[in-house]
Every structure is written in structure tokens, then in C-alpha cells.
Amino acid sequence: MSTETKKFADSAAVASGFAADFAEWVAAQGHDKITVALSGGSTPKLLFGLWASDYADKIEWARLHFFWGDERCVEPDDSDSNYGVAKALFLDKVQIPEENVHRILGEADPDEERLRYENEVYGHVDIDDNAVPEFDLIILGMGTDGHTASIFPHQSQFLKSPQVCEVAIHPETAQKRITLTGPVLNRGKKVAFLITGGDKAEVLAQVIKKEGDFANFPASHVEAADLTFYVDEAAAARL
Numbered sequence: 380m381s382t383e384t385k386k387f388a389d390s391a392a393v394a395s396g397f398a399a400d401f402a403e404w405v406a407a408q409g410h411d412k413i414t415v416a417l418s419g420g421s422t423p424k425l426l427f428g429l430w431a432s433d434y435a436d437k438i439e440w441a442r443l444h445f446f447w448g449d450e451r452c453v454e455p456d457d458s459d460s461n462y463g464v465a466k467a468l469f470l471d472k473v474q475i476p477e478e479n480v481h482r483i484l485g486e487a488d489p490d491e492e493r494l495r496y497e498n499e500v501y502g503h504v505d506i507d508d509n510a511v512p513e514f515d516l517i518i519l520g521m522g523t524d525g526h527t528a529s530i531f532p533h534q535s536q537f538l539k540s541p542q543v544c545e546v547a548i549h550p551e552t553a554q555k556r557i558t559l560t561g562p563v564l565n566r567g568k569k570v571a572f573l574i575t576g577g578d579k580a581e582v583l584a585q586v587i588k589k590e591g592d593f594a595n596f597p598a599s600h601v602e603a604a605d606l607t608f609y610v611d612e613a614a615a616a617r618l
């Protein structure tokens with residue numbers, strides 16, 4: 380298992396550092412149908428913008444299949460939709476076949492969608508001997524409460540769920556979400572956290588150093604074989 384922390388000056392530098400590593404990694408993959416689970420929220424927006432502006436013709440997008448680590452149960456054109464954000468910022472701007480985009484249907488019944496999406500994942504992603512999907516790359520973020528994907532501290536049982544996806548509930552808004560579970564995050568062949576901002580510094584330090592309240596932060600339970608934290612100086616202030 381290898382864990383690395385890459386520190387950058389600010390959030391823009393995190394996006395460009397990750398984008399450069401990503402382009403190199405895609406080019407080095409010896410197979411097509413490279414499966415990537417995207418994160419949502421605000422942090423990856425700079426990355427998505429950069430993919431559209433600087434990498435549209437530098438990456439063979441048709442080799443990639445995009446999935447999501449989590450989705451909010453809203454319409455795809457809702458500003459809260461993780462898919463909607465990615466679509467507006469880069470999917471509509473790069474040459475990627477529609478069938479390579481495997482969105483979670485946030486507008487569908489969550490319990491039915493959880494099962495449909497699980498089958499979608501099984502239809503395209505390698506599995507291990509225990510039928511756990513092995514994405515080539517999973518991109519994750521972390522909330523100020525230590526949640527990752529949509530595994531929140533109050534639903535930490537999802538870290539050990541035997542299912543591919545679970546229906547999560549946001550602790551403050553009660554918004555329903557669909558999230559990949561802990562075993563799937565841990566089986567990612569490569570996992571990258573993108574974490575920026577001083578408001579995450581204290582939690583990030585506990586997550587990385589495994590100190591203090593770390594056990595209560597879902598992000599600290601992601602233990603993939605190849606794990607990299609891309610952080611800015613503000614988020615890294617307590618490391």
C-alpha cells in the first residue's frame with residue numbers, strides 16, 4: 380500500500396497538478412475502457428474547467444468511462460447535481476461518447492436507482508474475487524465533517540456495507556444521496572483525494588495522521604492500495 384500527500388500552493392495549483400498527473404496516467408494505461416469515478420461538490424470544479432480548457436485535445440477521452448462516487452437525489456439540471464456540474468464544465472466540451480458517461484440518476488427513486496446503478500457498475504467495471512468493483516481510478520473529496528463520497532459520520536456503517544451503493548441522507552438537509560460504499564472505495568486501483576481550504580485543515584490532519592477523532596471521519600477509512608492526497612497549503616496547515 381502506498382500513501383502520498385502532494386502539497387500545492389492553492390486550489391488552482393491542486394487542480395493543475397492533478398490534471399497533469401491524470402493526463403500522464405491515462406496515457407500510460409495499457410488498456411482502453413479506463414473506469415474513473417468522479418467526486419462531486421465544489422472542489423473538482425476547477426479541475427473540470429481545466430480539463431475542458433487545457434486538456435480537451437491532450438487526453439484520449441474516448442478511452443475513459445466516467446462514473447460517480449456519489450450523487451444527490453435531484454434532477455440532472457439542478458445546481459446540486461454532481462453529474463450536472465461535470466456535464467456543464469467538461470463533459471459537454473470534450474470528445475467523449477455519450478455511452479461512456481454512466482451517471483447516477485438522481486431524479487429516480489433512490490432505492491430503485493441504487494440497484495440499477497449497481498448493475499451499471501457491474502456491467503462495466505472489473506470485479507475482484509468477492510464481486511467488489513475495482514475502478515481504475517476513484518477521485519474523492521472530503522467535507523468539513525470528514526465525509527467522503529456521501530458516506531457521512533452518522534452513517535459510518537456504509538464503510539463496511541456488502542453492497543456497491545447505499546442510499547445516504549445528508550445530516551443537515553436530509554437530502555437523499557446515492558453513494559459508493561467503503562469496500563468499493565478501498566478496492567479502487569488508484570484513489571486520489573482533492574482537498575482544499577483552511578476549513579478542512581484540522582480534520583485533514585487527523586485523517587492523515589490518524590490522530591484525535593480520526594476514527595469518526597469516513598475519509599480516514601479509505602485505505603486503497605495506491606492513495607494520494609492532493610492538498611493546498613491552506614488544507615495542509617496542520618499537517
Ligand SMILES: O=C1O[C@H](COP(=O)(O)O)[C@@H](O)[C@H](O)[C@H]1O
Nearest residue numbers: 418419420421422520521522528
Ligand atoms: O457533498 C459532497 O461533499 C464532498 C466534499 O465536497 P466539497 O464541496 O467540500 O468539495 C464531495 O466529495 C462529494 O462528492 C459531494 O457530493
